[in-house]
Amino acid sequence: MVYNNSVDSKPGSVYIPPARRHQTPRRAMHEPAYLHIANTIADRIGAGEYRPGDQLPTESQLRREFGVSPATIRRAVNILLDRGLVTTTQGKGTFVRSLDIGEAVFRLQQITEMWTGGGDAEVLLLEARIVPAHGQVCFMLRLEPGDPLVYMRRLIKRAGIPLIYQVEHVLYDEHRPLVETQLQITSLDGLLMAGHAEGVPSGRLTIQAVSLDHEAARQLAVPPGSPAFCLEHLFRDFEGRPVSWGMFLCRADQFRLTTHIGVSPGGEEG
Amino acid sequence: MVYNNSVDSKPGSVYIPPARRHQTPRRAMHEPAYLHIANTIADRIGAGEYRPGDQLPTESQLRREFGVSPATIRRAVNILLDRGLVTTTQGKGTFVRSLDIGEAVFRLQQITEMWTGGGDAEVLLLEARIVPAHGQVCFMLRLEPGDPLVYMRRLIKRAGIPLIYQVEHVLYDEHRPLVETQLQITSLDGLLMAGHAEGVPSGRLTIQAVSLDHEAARQLAVPPGSPAFCLEHLFRDFEGRPVSWGMFLCRADQFRLTTHIGVSPGGEEG
């Protein structure tokens, strides 16, 4: 079957006629069945009805209980699977996982929301000039020492409080309008969009704890040696060549990452 | 339709006969079609074939191109969706997203792997005693001041290097065998399983940058004031009551979190 006929709707088929199709016997409407099923099972796990190590009802049993097709059950189980609540092994069954700290994932969005949430944040361009590459920058951006690149420093403030001190190196290439674009970025949206320009499809981010040096501490208005998150970023173009490298230094007293493991706390209806 | 007949296999149905069923015309075999399609599209985005803002081919076009059913295309698009590569809006289409730093997610597994990867890590129980609750612990575990709880300190070393200094408070309840279990945990697997015992289905984790105080710095063999990751954990039982609160202090020079955004770098076959 090549499956290239146009988008169906030939009357008289192998389908059950529209008679007695459940219009919306759904529980709260506008919640898909697969989501409802996934949430229901998750709630049972959270309530201890299904305990870690237990085998879940088989998909046949589940589809009988919920009265849906196999595919819908499969989709629900897949959701639980990548929520980390269960494991499945083919031929054996689906089992409730015990809680593993390693499952936790932290979303960087929590940090970016800090300066996109309220509209009163501002970006100050402290410095921007063309400098010759040297030291570690050469290695990160794969440049020869002396190659020109754009060096920039920015400060992000909110309600008068400095939050983030950013240092960035960008490839200097007169064939790309990158530089002009970069220099003008004193808006927030621009800083969030990686590379701040088109042609950047991928990047690597690293976060670690650091102590602030004198200059960074001065800009962030904290004592030297204060702790901070260091968010290092490296962006590449379509050919995989690095085009931008830098770091965001985030005051530790202003930033934290929080997440939940196991059954989510915002457990709505059951 | 109640859909409770047993698991099918009645011969002679509405299905196309096994004649000319593609056994494995799959590209590298053992790769599902939906995954292959998702990866193929992701590669095109990474190569700049589909640019940010562009509309992807409609699902009808895609299913013609790949010769699969609508459901398979949908599944592939869903994968791209929660990889953050595209957005979909009903009635309009599927569009390539421009890279957003906020999309990044960091997996805590990177940290736990540090002491589960090699087998030469060890856990030292520095202290364990029953103390009356006081101060912030009362608030976190919802206790009255003076209520008994178990106070523990542990040190995780690897290859002789101290990596993590852990402080933990656990509810003292003689009806639960929690205490005995807790005290014996000097193994790594036990530390990873949240709550270290059954009955803990959910938890909250927070990570932030801190400066080490004298005691922590001494245990970790670094100068006081050195930076560190502070991983705070709070676990709850099936009724939602907090049962355990503590923190892992991780030497900054030993731990970092790395992630990738956009098209993944380990892009295999195209």
Next chain:
DNA sequence: CAGTGGTCTAGACCACATG
């Protein structure tokens, strides 16, 4: 061998957006 999860099909119906 039967039971389980994993994949896929060929449609249908719905909700939404646009001209």
Next chain:
DNA sequence: ATGTGGTCTAGACCACTGC
């Protein structure tokens, strides 16, 4: 009204596990 994504069905086939 047409085209888009979003959901779902009824059933098939496959791979794996365990008896």
